[in-house]
Amino acid sequence: MNLVGYARLQDSLRLSAFHLNRPAKIQPVTRIKRIGETLTVPPGSAPEPDDLLGHLLFALKHEGINLTLLAQALPQIPAARVEAELVKAPNGIYLRKACFLREAFTGEELIQHSPVRGAFVPLFDPDLYVTMPGERNSRWRVEFNGIGTIAYCATVERTPEIVALLDYDILARAQHFMRSLPTGMMDRAINRAYLHETQDSFAIEKESPSEDKARKFIQLLRQAHEGIPLREDYLVHLQNATISNPLDMAGAFRHEQNHLANGLQGAAGVTYVPPDPDLCRELMEQLMALGNSAPGRIDPMIAAGIVSFGFVFLHPFMDGNGRLSRFLIHHTLCRAGALENGLLLPVSVAMKREERLYLETLQSFSRPAREFWDVRWIDQGQYSFEFTGDPSIYRFWDATSAVRFTLEMAKRALEVELREETTFLENYDRVVRTVNEAYDVRGSDLANLVMMCLTNNGKVSNNRRKQYQYSVQPEVFDYIEQVTQMLLDQQAQQRPQDKSGH
Template sequence: MNTQDQHQFSDAITVFQEARLPEKATPAGYSALIDAYKLAVPLPRTLCATGEHHRIIERDGWRIMTPRHAPHPTLEGHLTFALKYEGLDLAVLKRLFHATGPAPIEALVRESPTGSYARRIWFLYEWLAKSRLDLPDASAGRYARVVDPDLQWAAQEQTAPRYRVKDNLPGTPDFCPLVFRTKALEEFIDLDLPQRAQAIVADVPRDLLARTAAFLLLKDSRSSYAIEGERPPQDRIQRWGRAIGEAGRRPIDRDELLRLQRIVLGDARFVKLGFRQEGGFVGEHERDNRMPLPDHISARPEDLVSLIDGMVAFDRGRAQGLDAVIAAAILAFGFVYMHPFEDGNGRIHRYLIHHVLAARGFNPPGVVFPVSAAILEQIDEYRRVLENYSQRLLPLIEWEPTPQFNVRVLNDTGDFYRFFDATPHAEFLYACVQRTIERDLPDETAFLRRYDQFRQQVDAFVDMPELLTDLLFRFLHQNGGRLSSRAREKEFAALTDGEAERIEAIYQQTFGSG
């Protein structure tokens, strides 16, 4: 019995996996394959179907295409449709190839040995399954790109003569999230944010730029802890800030990640350092019985080595040709979904953003964009981005509670952390980076310029230690440019009324009403 007989493709439907379609339509591409082969995979963010009307509808997570787009109701037909219109979903494809086995793919290629889609499918099967099909090397056909660069961001191309394709996947079979081309990302890239940042700092004196960089670094470190709901002592914030300042100087590998965990945690008496040897989850516990209530379940400990090594290969490999912010989003969010440590994952996840941006020369030398501060200001959107994938992943994970009120994953989930759609993550990160360049960097530089003017004018007629001048400024800043009665009676009792009024006037001139 052939594969087509075994797997019946759906007719027109109105409900797919408990979700309603915008109108009655026939699943096509990945939706049809997921349904026919009963694939337990996170659903793509947008599913396709073909309807009865001659217009395309995009609504509620569906793209309803016209009758002329309808594929042949076969494995080859739906695979071709998926590659042509939906791009690559490597998690779906790997589970599909596991379900089909090699024979249908071999037959598909033999029937169309020069077809570009057949040869791409052939390459993807061997790449994902890490096994060779019983097929001779291709001898004809124009070289086809594995990733359609009009649909998804691709890496530099390498020819794969066996299939006569150009391998432009940005990762390896151990780690290769992908990002779709969207209008938002195209617009972000067209802004040329690295050049904007360089233009902002070009006219800033070296000493002022150094102070700006130091402030932004500390701001990012403090914000990264705040995102986790922590308020550590100042020395710990500064220590992590120094680590962020060195981002991009050392290559990422397992040892480097372990070093970063030790720095970020500081006091590790109550935390097991190193990669997890047990399950992990993000969420709460039931109040009465302490049973886990996970919002996100981390990768299995037995998958962590290959996942981390895949991340390392991604960072050092052909992803170097990807846009820096897109590469940073893939690396950083891939790490946080894995959650390889018992603690410290979130801060290292954000460190990886700095690592990629600095290593690629995206930010001016010595300047760290306070991305964590931008994230903190948009914390609800940040959580929505994280949950965008976690919520689709969670129902597919089979788990049981452990005696320690942890989780133990019972099924093979490794591929769900290797392959995911990182488009929302890249768009969110680009918005944060834009915010830091167009607002935080110039605002902080301007603030320090005005502060220096204020201090110089005060020093011109009052001989005051620098620390006391700074305290004076903070009192004015907190009180709308006026010295409170308490400050006049205590810390600044030595000021005359005329001096106090003059200082307030200087503040108004340099900072306005505060």
């Protein structure tokens, strides 16, 4: 067998974990290097096949930190085996990391023949991962600098894409853009952003909100700026505010198992099963603590992605989790003080336009997690659920794709959605002003007709012409269309020039 490191541990100990992105394998190469999606290892650099501690230390050195596998593998390696290695290398960096984690996961103290010397070492390499200021363990001189705690931790790799998005500084650009708008335009643009964020957050859930529902959700979004700490009663209040059916309103985090389904009959239709209620409650306490502290300790956009997706993967309510998870993006950014003057990045609008990518990002966790559940269909709407995996798959998760997606949608919300909102308002003002100079039209009628014409690609529908036939002259309808289409055509011709100019 040619498996090395984490892949060897997962196979030998039958550990519950998602598919490894870069499994290590023995190959006819001269040095350890990545080829495609494999970490290739020369035969002479691989530990002996049955040396599990050797494979674990190899993984720590060459493959990074996978807490899901480490939490399951370390308790299965005898303390005596680890202690024997300590005698030979008491200050070994990767051995110290292994000892620190083994004690944290088992509560069993290892025998140290001599105290560890040397500088503190970070558990997560800051060059490879996004990290938080950590807690130092003086016994092993290891600093836990993960995003979370040893009970719940998300990992985010510093991929080139994420580094570039962070360097772009989306939040600072959004603030600058809004401050650059003419007086009064900022408030109007923000108001339209709130409206469209609400409509598209519901649309992602295949719902069309009533006027009352939309108004309540807009109030909810504005409430994010209050920076209220995450607590169970606050999240229950938010869940109740997003739900219209009183029977679906929660009184606390769920006390029963829930699941997501795609409409197919039986167990085959169950697409995701979140953690059982007890584990969910425990991990929600961890996630809320992280959501309250992380925005001031790491980049707010990274914190927002972790809190939002972490929430939806735990699914603490029987209904309303999707809308709340997207609300938590705004809440996290506001907790960090990153959005001023009521500013909102309409990320749900961007997500709706990139719905396929949003689904793929969710499925990168939900699909492999589903494989660890034995789901049996009992009768209509009734299932039995048996978890066959390890709780660590929910405790320790790779948030890299979730964070990248959140950053990409925030960038799009700034570059496309917010700019389109302001362009729409500028066009509206220009058309209204031009028509007013030529005709005397009641203000409210003109406002409605121009708004409808702009949203209908420069056409006033026959229904609208009939609706306003007794208060607006027939030639006004044609003039509104003419002015609007001329303006839209001019802007369409300018777009290629704008792109080539950047």
